[in-house]
Amino acid sequence: MMTVPYADVPIEEKTRLFEEVKADARYDSYLYGCYECGICVAACPSARFYDFSPRKIAQALAREDVELVYEQMNDDVWNCSQCFSCLRCPRGNSPGGLITIMREVAVKNGLRTTREALAGYTRIIYKIMTTGTQVSPDMLQEDAFPDWGPGVKTVSDNLALWRRALPPETMHTTAQSWQVEERTIRELYAIWKWTGTLDMIAQVDEGLHDIMEEVMDDALEESGIDLGP
Amino acid sequence: MASDTLNKALNVINVERRGTGVETRRTFTPDPEQAQDEDLREAVLELEREGEWIVQRVPEPYYEAGTKYGRKKKIPYEKTWHHKSCGQCGHIPGYSTSIFWLNRVLGYDYFDPRDQTSCTAWNYYASATSNQAAQAAVAMRNFAAAYETGYFPVIHCGTSFGHYKEVRHELVHDHDLRRKVRAMIERLGRPFVMPEEIVHYSEWMYAVRDELKARVVHDLSPIVATVHPACHYYKLQSGDAIYDPEIYGGQRTAAVTAVVQAMGAEVADYSTWYDCCGFGFRHILVQRDFTRSFATLRKIEVMKQEANPDVVLTHDTGCVTSLDKSQFAAQAHNRSVGVPVMSESQFAALAMGAHPFRVTQLHWHSTDYRPLLAKMGIDAERAWAEFQDDLQEIEAGRLDYLTWDRVL
Numbered sequence: 040m041m042t043v044p045y046a047d048v049p050i051e052e053k054t055r056l057f058e059e060v061k062a063d064a065r066y067d068s069y070l071y072g073c074y075e076c077g078i079c080v081a082a083c084p085s086a087r088f089y090d091f092s093p094r095k096i097a098q099a100l101a102r103e104d105v106e107l108v109y110e111q112m113n114d115d116v117w118n119c120s121q122c123f124s125c126l127r128c129p130r131g132n133s134p135g136g137l138i139t140i141m142r143e144v145a146v147k148n149g150l151r152t153t154r155e156a157l158a159g160y161t162r163i164i165y166k167i168m169t170t171g172t173q174v175s176p177d178m179l180q181e182d183a184f185p186d187w188g189p190g191v192k193t194v195s196d197n198l199a200l201w202r203r204a205l206p207p208e209t210m211h212t213t214a215q216s217w218q219v220e221e222r223t224i225r226e227l228y229a230i231w232k233w234t235g236t237l238d239m240i241a242q243v244d245e246g247l248h249d250i251m252e253e254v255m256d257d258a259l260e261e262s263g264i265d266l267g268p
Numbered sequence: 269m270a271s272d273t274l275n276k277a278l279n280v281i282n283v284e285r286r287g288t289g290v291e292t293r294r295t296f297t298p299d300p301e302q303a304q305d306e307d308l309r310e311a312v313l314e315l316e317r318e319g320e321w322i323v324q325r326v327p328e329p330y331y332e333a334g335t336k337y338g339r340k341k342k343i344p345y346e347k348t349w350h351h352k353s354c355g356q357c358g359h360i361p362g363y364s365t366s367i368f369w370l371n372r373v374l375g376y377d378y379f380d381p382r383d384q385t386s387c388t389a390w391n392y393y394a395s396a397t398s399n400q401a402a403q404a405a406v407a408m409r410n411f412a413a414a415y416e417t418g419y420f421p422v423i424h425c426g427t428s429f430g431h432y433k434e435v436r437h438e439l440v441h442d443h444d445l446r447r448k449v450r451a452m453i454e455r456l457g458r459p460f461v462m463p464e465e466i467v468h469y470s471e472w473m474y475a476v477r478d479e480l481k482a483r484v485v486h487d488l489s490p491i492v493a494t495v496h497p498a499c500h501y502y503k504l505q506s507g508d509a510i511y512d513p514e515i516y517g518g519q520r521t522a523a524v525t526a527v528v529q530a531m532g533a534e535v536a537d538y539s540t541w542y543d544c545c546g547f548g549f550r551h552i553l554v555q556r557d558f559t560r561s562f563a564t565l566r567k568i569e570v571m572k573q574e575a576n577p578d579v580v581l582t583h584d585t586g587c588v589t590s591l592d593k594s595q596f597a598a599q600a601h602n603r604s605v606g607v608p609v610m611s612e613s614q615f616a617a618l619a620m621g622a623h624p625f626r627v628t629q630l631h632w633h634s635t636d637y638r639p640l641l642a643k644m645g646i647d648a649e650r651a652w653a654e655f656q657d658d659l660q661e662i663e664a665g666r667l668d669y670l671t672w673d674r675v676l
C-alpha cells in the first residue's frame with residue numbers, strides 16, 4: 040500500500056497552505072490549466088538533474104490536489120532553478136512563478152524542510168538584507184568555493200589590493216559589492232520592516248532574525264525615517 | 269553543411285556576411301497581435317495621466333530597437349544611471365568596468381550611483397525570503413533614486429532587468445500593490461517614478477554597435493564565439509527584449525550576437541542555446557553540484573563539440589560566473605571544457621584596445637583566457653607586467669587606486 044507522505048500533517052493545515060498559495064495576487068496569471076504536454080519539462084534544467092517536474096507542479100495546483108501540493112512544497116520546490124525556461128508553456132502558465140509563490144508560503148509558515156533547504160544559505164540573507172548587495176568580494180574564500188580552483192585563493196589573498204586596482208570609484212569595497220550610502224541602506228531596512236520580510240526570516244532562522252533586527256533598529260533609530268505605528 | 273556552403277559563396281561574391289542563420293526554414297514575422305505579454309507603455313503613461321506616478325522619459329536622442337513582436341523600444345545613448353549587479357562586483361568586476369569604459373570612450377555621459385541597492389532578486393529567487401511588495405518597493409526606491417539625479421536607469425544584470433519588468437507588470441495591473449508601494453516610497457520622502465522603458469546594458473550595446481565597430485583595433489575575424497542568451501533577459505516578459513530580423517531570422521534575441529557580429533567576430537550556433545547556465549540562484553551558492561553539471565554538460569561541452577568556440581559571451585553576471593567557474597572541476601575530470609567566458613562588454617572593450625587587466629579585469633576569471641588574447645593579437649604577458657606595476661604603485665602608496673585617466 041502506498042503511504043501518503045506527510046500523513047501526520049492534518050489535511051486542514053495542507054488546505055490552509057494551499058489556499059494561501061492560491062490567494063497570492065499573481066496566482067491567476069501564472070496558472071490557466073494544463074495541457075499535460077510536457078513542454079515545460081523539456082525546457083527545465085532541474086528536471087534533467089532531479090526527480091522534479093514543472094508539469095506536475097502545474098497539474099497538482101490545477102487539480103487542487105492539496106496532498107500533492109503540500110508534498111511538493113516540502114520536497115520539490117527547492118530544486119527549481121528559477122530560470123523561467125518553463126515560460127515556453129503554450130498554455131501561458133508560469134510553473135516557475137507558481138514555485139516562487141509556493142516557496143514564499145513555505146518560508147512564511149516555517150516548514151521544516153524549508154529551514155533545511157536554506158540552512159547553508161542564511162549568511163547570504165544577512166549580507167543582502169544588511170548591505171543591499173547580495174554577495175561581496177570577501178565571500179570568495181577557498182573553503183567556501185573549493186570547486187572553483189586555486190584562483191579563488193589568489194583572489195582572496197590579493198583582494199584589498201585588486202579592489203583598489205579598479206577604475207570605478209564605487210567599487211573599492213571588499214565587504215560590499217559596491218559602496219552603498221548609509222541613507223540608502225536605512226531605506227532598505229525600512230522596506231524590509233514595512234513589508235514583513237524581516238518577520239519571514241524569523242521563520243527560517245530565529246537567531247539570524249534577532250541579529251538583523253538589532254542592526255536595523257539601531258540604524259533606523261538614527262535615520263529619522265518615520266516607521267509609523 | 270548548408271550554412272558553410274552559403275558562407276563560402278558569400279565570401280566569393282564578396283557580400284558582407286550579416287546575420288546568423290538558423291537551421292530551420294520557418295520564418296518569424298513579428299506581429300504585435302501575437303504578443304504574449306502586452307505592451308505596457310500606454311498603460312504606464314495612462315497611470316501618469318491619472319496622477320498615479322511620474323514617468324521618467326528616455327532622454328533624447330535615443331535609438332529605436334526592434335523587439336520580439338515588432339514594437340520599437342527606446343534605448344538612451346547617454347545620461348544613463350548605472351544599476352550595478354551584485355554578482356559582477358564580487359566575482360567579475362571587469363563586467364561593469366568595461367561598460368563604464370565603453371561609455372567613456374564613446375564620450376557618453378553616465379552616472380555610477382551609490383544610492384543604489386541590488387534589486388535583491390537573486391535572494392528572492394534563491395530563498396523566497398521576501399515578497400511581492402518588498403521586491404516592488406526595492407525597485408521603485410532605486411527608480412526614484414535614478415530620477416532624482418536626472419539620469420535614466422540602465423540595468424547591468426539580466427536578472428535585475430527581468431525582475432524589474434515583472435515588477436512593472438505587477439504594479440500596472442495591481443492597484444492595491446501600487447498603493448501599498450507608493451505609500452512606502454512616499455514615507456521615504458521619494459517620488460514615485462516608473463521609467464518609460466526598462467533598459468538592459470546589452471540593449472545599449474546593441475544601440476551603439478556601429479560606433480563600437482568603428483573603434484575596433486584588433487582583427488576579430490579569426491575569433492569564433494558562442495553566445496549564451498541570459499534566461500531572465502528574454503524569457504521573463506518576453507515581448508520586451510531586442511530582436512532583429514537579421515539575427516537568427518528574428519527567432520532569438522539579437523542582444524549580444526548582433527554586437528559581436530557587427531564587431532567582426534563569428535558567432536557560431538549550438539543546439540542547447542535555450543538552456544539556462546545552471547546558476548539556479550540557490551544552487552550556485554549551496555548546491556553547486558547541479559550548477560557545475562549543468563553548466564558543463566549542457567552548455568560548455570555542447571558548445572565545444574558543436575562550435576569549438578574561442579570564447580563564450582553572455583550578458584548577465586550570474587551566467588558569466590556559472591559558465592566560467594564551473595569549468596575547473598570538470599577539467600579535473602578530463603571533460604571537454606576550457607573556454608573562457610566573459611560579457612560582450614568585456615569582449616568589445618578588448619577589441620577596442622582596452623587593457624585586459626586594468627579594464628576588463630580578466631584576472632578575476634577562472635578559465636584560461638590567454639589563448640583568446642593571443643588570437644586577438646593582445647600581448648597578455650606584457651599587459652600583466654604593466655598591471656603588476658600599477659599594483660606596486662598602489663601598495664607603495666604612490667597611487668590611491670587605479671584612476672580612469674590611466675586606462676583611457
Ligand code: SF4
Pocket residue numbers: 079082083084085086092093118119120121122123124125126134135136138
Ligand atoms: S523556473 Fe524552475 S520549473 Fe521552470 S524551467 Fe526553470 S527550473 Fe524548471
Ligand code: SF4
Pocket residue numbers: 072073074075076077078079080093094097127128129130131132134
Ligand atoms: S508546458 Fe504548460 S501546459 Fe504543458 S505541461 Fe507544462 S504547464 Fe502544462
